Amino acid sequence: MVSKEQVMELIKSVEDPILHKSVLVHEVKIKGSHISLKVALSKTGTSEQLEVQQQIVKLLKEAGAETVGLRFDSLSEEEMTSDEAKKVNPGTPPLLSSECQTTFLAIASGKGGVGKSTVSSNLAVALSRLGYKVGLIDADIYGFSIPDMMEIKTRPEIIDNKIIPPERFGVKVMSMAFFSEDNSPVIWRGPMLGKMLNSFFSEVNWGELDFLLLDLPPGTGDIALDVHSMLPSSKEIIVTTPHPTAALVAVRAGKMAQTANHEILGVIENMSYFESKETGKKEYIFGRGGGERIVQELKTDLFGKLPLAQPDEEDPDTARSIYGADHPIGKIYEGIANSVIAKVKKEQFVEVK
Numbered sequence: 310m311v312s313k314e315q316v317m318e319l320i321k322s323v324e325d326p327i328l329h330k331s332v333l334v335h336e337v338k339i340k341g342s343h344i345s346l347k348v349a350l351s352k353t354g355t356s357e358q359l360e361v362q363q364q365i366v367k368l369l370k371e372a373g374a375e376t377v378g379l380r381f382d383s384l385s386e387e388e389m390t391s392d393e394a395k396k397v398n399p400g401t402p403p404l405l406s407s408e409c410q411t412t413f414l415a416i417a418s419g420k421g422g423v424g425k426s427t428v429s430s431n432l433a434v435a436l437s438r439l440g441y442k443v444g445l446i447d448a449d450i451y452g453f454s455i456p457d458m459m460e461i462k463t464r465p466e467i468i469d470n471k472i473i474p475p476e477r478f479g480v481k482v483m484s485m486a487f488f489s490e491d492n493s494p495v496i497w498r499g500p501m502l503g504k505m506l507n508s509f510f511s512e513v514n515w516g517e518l519d520f521l522l523l524d525l526p527p528g529t530g531d532i533a534l535d536v537h538s539m540l541p542s543s544k545e546i547i548v549t550t551p552h553p554t555a556a557l558v559a560v561r562a563g564k565m566a567q568t569a570n571h572e573i574l575g576v577i578e579n580m581s582y583f584e585s586k587e588t589g590k591k592e593y594i595f596g597r598g599g600g601e602r603i604v605q606e607l608k609t610d611l612f613g614k615l616p617l618a619q620p621d622e623e624d625p626d627t628a629r630s631i632y633g634a635d636h637p638i639g640k641i642y643e644g645i646a647n648s649v650i651a652k653v654k655k656e657q658f659v660e661v662k
């Protein structure tokens with residue numbers, strides 16, 4: 310029967326599919342005519358792994374093994390040079406490049422104060438709870454509110470000349486709040502928005518992201534259009550209250566966006582009703598029908614309706630404006646997140662057809 314040394318020698322002829330050098334053996338056990346071994350590859354689970362497996366089994370059987378037990382391991386960081394590590398994981402393409410796979414979602418409204426920031430942060434958290442990699446940009450440079458709503462206590466770090474965004478509830482967040490001392494106002498002119506956004510894209514190390522949400526400042530759409538010209542593939546989600554005026558202004562902003570070929574992904578209606586804890590009865594304090602009206606006029610989808618409420622402070626899975634995953638409103642956000650994902654996926658499917 311073969312010895313451990315002979316097995317090691319035989320395996321030397323097997324190449325790592327990415328690094329093109331011998332695979333590394335982490336463990337060999339020989340019991341009678343059964344050989345079991347653990348082999349480390351630079352990347353496991355690839356289609357080439359099967360070929361490596363067949364090659365090893367063939368070699369060992371030719372050397373006299375009757376049965377072969379083979380497990381794969383990943384090479385550790387120490388087992389690769391930094392050049393090799395780069396080969397295995399070339400890093401994520403920059404956010405604004407064409408290879409970037411991130412879906413950009415711009416959260417807009419016509420009127421201010423309808424709950425864009427509340428909805429953006431809760432939607433970001435819901436997407437993250439569903440297992441997606443999510444970033445959130447607080448694009449309201451004057452009225453930044455996201456870090457407070459999510460109760461983010463940490464600040465960005467600078468590593469290798471890149472800003473590392475703080476993370477909360479699994480969401481990476483960037484906001485002007487991090488660069489403003491003591492909540493003091495940032496006095497900038499309009500064109501700064503573009504500059505600020507640009508540096509949030511190019512100077513921040515976001516890592517790999519499935520979704521990047523942008524919480525836009527209030528306005529009738531010009532800011533959304535700026536964002537669209539910078540991120541042509543971004544999709545807009547409109548937040549409205551059920552009030553007819555809010556809906557009217559949102560329709561105007563939405564039409565402006567559509568004229569510029571900016572896609573409206575869907576609508577979320579916020580502050581839709583108040584549900585009495587005692588009786589369970591719904592009261593429509595701000596009227597009804599705002600969301601439906603936008604959907605009809607802009608020919609888009611209604612992702613969901615959110616009641617008037619505040620997160621439950623006792624819940625550890627919560628922050629000032631963030632609902633826990635098991636809170637009834639946390640569940641509504643989960644449903645909205647699923648609808649958003651379904652629509653994005655459907656469109657990607659259509660695009661590749």
Ligand SMILES: Nc1ncnc2c1ncn2[C@@H]1O[C@H](COP(=O)(O)OP(=O)(O)OP(=O)(O)O)[C@@H](O)[C@H]1O
Pocket residue numbers: 418420421422423424425426427428449452454525526527579580615616617618619630
């Ligand atoms: N469903 C809700 N129930 C109760 N309060 C809410 C709800 N949604 C938002 N609010 C509150 O309403 C206020 C405005 O919400 P938010 O800041 O999210 O709106 P906004 O559209 O981002 O505002 P702005 O236009 O100023 O950026 C906040 O105090 C927020 O906590």
Ligand SMILES: [Mg+2]
Pocket residue numbers: 425426427449452454524525526527
């Ligand atoms: Mg806001």
